[in-house]
Amino acid sequence: MPTRAAASRPLGTITRGTTNPNRLRRMDRWIVATHGAELRRADDPLAVDLGYGAAPWTAVELLHRLRAVAPRARVSGVEIDPVRVAAAGPYARAGLDFRRGGFEVPLPGRPLLIRAANVLRQYDEAEVPGVWRRLCARLAPASAHSRGGLLVEGTCDEIGRRHVWVALGPEGPRTVTFAARLGSLDRPSDLAERLPKALIHRNVPGEPVHAFLRDFDRAWAAAAPYASYGARQRWTRTVRDLTADWPVTDGPARWRQGEVTVRWGALAPRG
Template sequence: MTRAASLPQSRLRSNGGTPIVGTVTRGTTNPNRLRRMDRWIAATHGAELRRAGEPVAVDLGYGAAPWTAVELLGRLRTVAPRARVVGVEIEPARVAAARPYERAGLVFRHGGFEIPIPQRPMLIRAANVLRQYEEGEVAAVWERLRARLAPAGDGSRGGLLVEGTCDEIGRRHVWVALGPEGARTVTFATRLGSLERPSDLAERLPKALIHRNVPGEPVHAFLRDFDRAWAAAAPYASYGARQRWIRAVRELTAHWPVLDGPVRWRQGEVTVAWGALAPVR
């Protein structure tokens, strides 16, 4: 396993002189791009955020414009009114450009995977950040970010790291959720009207899985079975794509550890235990 110490270290330093860990991303971003991920976070992690009192969330690598951080604050506050968001970017010019958008509960900081804030965040969202890294570097990034999360205890499961990839306008998205103890789940989310078959989501698998969509790997078997369930559910298409998706996911539950239910399935989502899809070689 790649160790955290081997992560790429930028030549940049923070204002305090601390080395910044990571490399500059393309910075591509669009308003409302991460809405599916944000809504899932609010629905599944909202209780933990409220329990924290004044939870801090980090939008890591928000890109060339601050829209995703602004939107994250609004969505989190629907479930945790005292939530605060820190946008973290490795490119200093992007931080400077975002500063005019600061407001109560929203600030921007220069940094990378070291997460340059004193608090242990209840949430780190890293969307479309690891696509440019090598697969062998993912474990080290996850390890470093998990170490910065708020710890579990007193009935709390601790902070949550959500890392994944989506298309440019947020129609298709796949992410992994990790706690302080390690990876927990994989979620597939899509605008159902844009979907021909579930395996269309393969192109948006996060870096830890995208090169594993080959025979012999669990994620390949999962997408194969999902396509078969989707085909078998074709008669439900007359009731709409949502009903077809729900029927297909229900069929999947007979063979795969699906962890959510119809409320989330209706949103075009399905969440599976990480252990069932984790790479085997």
């Protein structure tokens, strides 16, 4: 039987802690656009920045961005490393706190949002489903008037130019979003290096995500004439062509932001 100390130990391992100001702006922009209404309607719009890293910039920025659409939003930064929690203390304010914890998400309430960026990168692929289930179980449940909480889990580069994330509800994974500063791409498959852990090792022939990125590159090549109007016009045309064969869930307003969102079931690993 585990001791009390073992039972209270946070779940997970300490990450490298790499972080930079504005690194998660693309993910935050998408969250605000797609989940802002849920946050605004909630009695207690609680969000969690899980594994915020060696500095609390991303949690501070998340509070600012969420409050632009949901003024009552509050954010709790959760880190497994007590040194990082202590270092973040001076940045706490009304609506923003920091606490030690891991995948158990040690909060008294049920968050309407858990953002876990660059957290699962160091874990084995086989560990991801269990972490997802645990985090989804902590989300606010769905109701007659709400789809419930949202877990956004993904990976980005060091300065946030390229990002891929999975969005999950209490019921499990819903969508995969690819987002980029379009001027940084030679082709859409450049985003493959930022696939989340659940997909990055599946970018091989025979797997859906590999087929998707292949078709994405082909559509990008076919849209080359639109490059004279700018990378945004080329991307928009490319995604429009993708909709013929892939279940894209968003529209031109998101495509113009350098994004495209696809149903999880179309890209989920085989087996």
